[in-house]
Structures are given as structure tokens and as C-alpha cells.
Amino acid sequence: MALATLATVGVSPCPMDAAESPSQTHGASQEERALVAAVLAGTPGAFERLVRDYQGLCWHIVLRMVRHPEDARELCQEAFLRVHRCLHQYRFDAALKSWIAQVAYSVAKRHLERKRIPLAEAAGGDGLSLAESMGDGFDLETAAADADLHRLLHAAIDALPPLQRTLLTLYHLDDVPIAEISRITGLAEGTIKSHLFRSRKQLRRMLEPDIGVAA
Amino acid sequence: MNKPRQEGPDHDQDEREWQAQERALREARDGLPVTPDDARLARYRNIAEALRQPPQGALPADFASQVARIALQGSVAGRTAARGDATRFEQVLVRILSAAFVLSALVALGIYGGRLLTMLQSSAGDDGLQWLLVLAACAGLTWSFEWMRRRADHGQDGPMRAI
Numbered sequence A: 001m002a003l004a005t006l007a008t009v010g011v012s013p014c015p016m017d018a019a020e021s022p023s024q025t026h027g028a029s030q031e032e033r034a035l036v037a038a039v040l041a042g043t044p045g046a047f048e049r050l051v052r053d054y055q056g057l058c059w060h061i062v063l064r065m066v067r068h069p070e071d072a073r074e075l076c077q078e079a080f081l082r083v084h085r086c087l088h089q090y091r092f093d094a095a096l097k098s099w100i101a102q103v104a105y106s107v108a109k110r111h112l113e114r115k116r117i118p119l120a121e122a123a124g125g126d127g128l129s130l131a132e133s134m135g136d137g138f139d140l141e142t143a144a145a146d147a148d149l150h151r152l153l154h155a156a157i158d159a160l161p162p163l164q165r166t167l168l169t170l171y172h173l174d175d176v177p178i179a180e181i182s183r184i185t186g187l188a189e190g191t192i193k194s195h196l197f198r199s200r201k202q203l204r205r206m207l208e209p210d211i212g213v214a215a
Numbered sequence B: 001m002n003k004p005r006q007e008g009p010d011h012d013q014d015e016r017e018w019q020a021q022e023r024a025l026r027e028a029r030d031g032l033p034v035t036p037d038d039a040r041l042a043r044y045r046n047i048a049e050a051l052r053q054p055p056q057g058a059l060p061a062d063f064a065s066q067v068a069r070i071a072l073q074g075s076v077a078g079r080t081a082a083r084g085d086a087t088r089f090e091q092v093l094v095r096i097l098s099a100a101f102v103l104s105a106l107v108a109l110g111i112y113g114g115r116l117l118t119m120l121q122s123s124a125g126d127d128g129l130q131w132l133l134v135l136a137a138c139a140g141l142t143w144s145f146e147w148m149r150r151r152a153d154h155g156q157d158g159p160m161r162a163i
Helices: A015-019 A030-040 A046-066 A069-089 A096-114 A140-145 A149-159 A162-173 A178-185 A189-206 B011-030 B039-051 B063-073 B075-160
Strands: none
Touching (some): A030 A069, A046 A069, A046 A096, A046 A162, A069 A096, A096 A162, A149 B039, A162 B011, A189 B011
């Protein structure tokens, strides 16, 4: 399948840059404004509440990107400390959720770059089959015999490149619209749709009886 | 929501595939029953169900309070600043020592260079001396590339750390 735009675009380190982009969707709600104002005013418990409200989203993004829980915990902490340091730059023209997600994505992306782990698979072609990517630790036949479809699918999702895993998680698990994902990742909406389409098709093909394991 | 591909003979097929993916997502989100007579849709439904499950593991129960405590005390910022000062001091020290080393080497080369060259020539011969020079050039090039790579890496760190 030919892909028009698979090149990954660098992400701005500061969410403010992206918040001013023309593809913005929703601004901050009154509740978010009140919470941000409370944090900036140093109200006791306000920042803790902010962390509690968004730590699930941050965890999903960072863990899907880096995969290692220990690293993910440290990176989540780093992300929230950055949020705390930069909250005064938040201009309320994006949902707070998107702004925080963008910081989390940026922190995790930088971590992968430092470790020289590719963010996405190379452009063109479907690359390695998911069955190959899952490595020796997973036995497809055993999974089929056990009808352990969910285990198989989770292993296949884990075997996807970090960017694809994260896009699927944001879209399916966190119900983030494509426009918001675009803001978070700095990728064009068309590129995101392309990644979603290709990743899901790859997973579906793995379930085909003649290629992978029958559903 | 339409699939963004506009050209090519597979466009219709891709569009149908995309619609099936999106329908499976919506049905999984709404908890609707699986459509048994559409194998492709059923597979996408399995995928959508798997994707809606949170990844394993979680942040510690007291994560929010821990982070809030660190942020409010500013201890991490303080430690980072202190680390930054120490690193800067070390860098200055290393530069001074490196400069002193290079200067000493140049002085020594000026004083003893001729004698050293004669000694090497007499012990290794003309060919041997050439090979030694080639070896030294290789080592120098390797060191230079490594130094440039480190500099490039260091340069990339700057803007990403801005936030």
C-alpha cells in the first residue's frame, strides 16, 4: 500500500507552539481554567489534583511509547514536572488534556531518540510481519491452539513501532479525536489516519487464517 | 470520517477497509453485539476490543502526591541546577587541563621532535615510520569523528530541554 505521508515530523518541545497552530480544536473548559489558575496561585492540593486527573493519559502515552514500566514511571514524573514548570505558558486555546498529552509525548519521544530507538517503521511497505516482529518469545501456534486471541493481539500491538502503538492507544483507548492527536504529536491528520489504517490492517491480516491465526 | 487516500486502483477497497475499521471502533465503544456474518468486521471488532484495554501496569497509588511534593518543593529543579553548576565547573576544568596538555605536547615535540623522528627511523625504517604515521592519522580521525558526534548530540539536547 502506497503511503502519501509517512515521514514523522519533529515535535515542538513547547506545547505553546502547537497550541497556536491553525488546526486547533477545543479550548480549555471553565473547570480546566479554574484548575490551572489554582495551580498557578499555589493553592494546596491543586497540582496533585491535576496530576491525578491526567496521570492515566500520561501513563498510556508514555508506556506505549517506551514499553518499559520503570522508564515510563520516571518519564511520567518528568512530564508532570515540566507541566508544573511551564503551566504559565498554557494559553487555554487547547484542551488541558491535549497540552499535557503533548508534553508527555514530547518527553517520551526524546527518550526514544536518546536511546536511538526508531519512532516509526521506515516509510514504504509493511515491513516485517507482526508475527516476525513478535520474536521468539511468542508461539503463534500455541496461541491459536489455546484460542488466546487477546494475548495474541496484545503481543502484536506491542510489536508495532512506538508511534503506531501510541496513535492506536490515543484513538481507541483514550477516545482522542484525530485533530487532537495531530496537535499532540505534531503529525498531519492525514499521516495519523494513514498510520491508523495501516496498523489496524496489519493486525487484521495477522488474524487471517492463511497468514496468521484465525479469529 | 473518510480515509485520506484519493488516488490509485485500491482506493475503493481501502475506503471500505477504513469504514470497517471505524465501524468496529464505534460498535466496540458502544458495546453493540458483534456482527457474525461479516468476518472482516468481526476481526476488526476483536482488534478494537483489544485496543480498548489499558496497557498492563500502572503508576503507584501515591504518584500524584509524590510528584506534587517534588514539584512544590522545587527539589528536582534545585538538584538539576546544582548538577548543572557542577557539570559546568568540570567542563571548564577539563578544558584548562586539555589546553595545558596540548601545549606541553607541542613544546615537547618542538624540543625532542627531531631526535624522536631519527630514533623511530633508525628502529622502524622508512616503511615502518610511514605505517606508524598512517596509524596515528587513523586514530586521530576516529577521535575527531567521535568528538564531532558527541558535539552534535549535545547540540540536539538544547532545544528539546527547553520546556
